[in-house]
Amino acid sequence: MSPTVIITGASQGIGKATALLFAQQGYDVVLAARQPERLEVVAAEVRNLGRQALAIPTDVSQVEQVNHLIEKALDVYSHIDVLVNNAGICMTGPIENTSLSDWQQIMNVNFWAYLYTIQAILPHFLQRGTGTIVNVGSFGGKMPLPNMTAYCTSKYAVTGLTETLRLELQPKGIHVCAVQPSVTNSDFMERSQFRGKDEQEAQKYRQQMNDILNTAVASQPEDVAQAIWDVVKHHKDEIVVGSGAVTTTVYRLFPSLMQWIMQKTS
Template sequence: MADVVLITGASEGIGRATAFTFARGGYRLALAARTAETLKQTAIDLEQSLNAEVLAVPTDVTQPEQVQNLVERTLERYGRIDCLINNAGICMSGPFLQTTPEHWQALMAVNFWGYLHTIRAVLPDMLKRKKGQIINVGSIGGKMPLPQMSAYCASKYAVSGLTEALRLELQPQGIQVIGVHPGIVSSNFLKRAIFLDEVRPASSPDSQAQTSGGKAREQMQQALESFWVSQPEEVAEAIWDAARQSKSEVVVGMAQWAVGAYTLFPGWVGSLLQNVPR
């Protein structure tokens, strides 16, 4: 019987591409996302184009009871979960002093607690069977610091730490824990990203420095057009390869060069990042 994969953030971008990749590999799918309409369309597309078996459950991963419902419905439908792919996430950019505790709480609720809720929900069944994979989609921002992204990096460093600690704990019990870290990905995540320079009050001393669309958003858009940006399908293939080969960690595409350089020369790379125009 075909293996079962549960993917969060599955309706768009990396999550959608990953669903198609695993469907082509013969997996049965359980898909979760917050927006019911786009999730339903993804399920329809998978069923019609690949004849995939799909369970789509609208889920807000910040709500543990919704996550528990997702896992229970998946187990009722398929009997087991062989692979969990934690992918739901949001991005935030802006100077540290413009962030508020509420900003940090909202970001951590999705990027960290959302992962924690799903892991806690799927783990009892995996431990009972002494078999399973947990793949946490992190970020280059969880392997090296990025300017103007303190909250985002904190959330992704937390995911990296969780992934590495759980790997040590769960590997002897037959559970593989894998980290996959993309760099900038060309997807529609910009529409969900938070750019704090867009919400400064008009009386802000530096408000005149803003463009109509927000300087940070424009800079991110320019970065998305650069040659070293990954496509969602490239990240999906990296996730698939990590799952099939039981890799511990993968940094995707050109991001591996940036992470490698920072690991070897943190002071030099840090000084370059400090001088990035803002």
């Protein structure tokens, strides 16, 4: 019986790269994202690698759709071995230009969606006494980033959820781990939102992000997919990917200095 993985945000970028890597490693794959056409393209690529693929269009911010995702996956495969929570959005802009609606959206996708999938699949993992939960966060869940308060809050919440769940579930045979990417050069800009006092300022933040994505500091989706595979295969607690590994270490050692630098350069 082949192992099975569920991946959210699987239609492009990190999610797609992860689906293909796990398929290459012998996993059958359940793919979840909002866009059916893109999901089916990835599903076809998984099948071309000789593995089974189940594409389930899902808005992970809607708990009913998440429950359907898990129920359908278990109906088809009877067992799930790995859950990869990957769906997410990015938001950049000063706090005074971030609305309550913005906050609700980013927390719904970046935090609540992770909790929905975990709550839905946890009884299955507990019954089997085994399973792996991978939460894809961000180096922005390890250190603050300028003009990204809402985003960092959502990612810090994921870090707290992951570390506390690990403490609770490890004795029950369930491995909970985190992959914290740095800026990743995928379809990132498609899911990014920018706020400012006016459209000109919002476009300034957009251009800054786009410039970073075209530098050597940006990771590639395949780098993050490999980190996800590594935490699963080697039962690691966390991997910080790419340039984020350096910046988060420096921040941990010299937080005041790093905050001063970020304030001066933002």
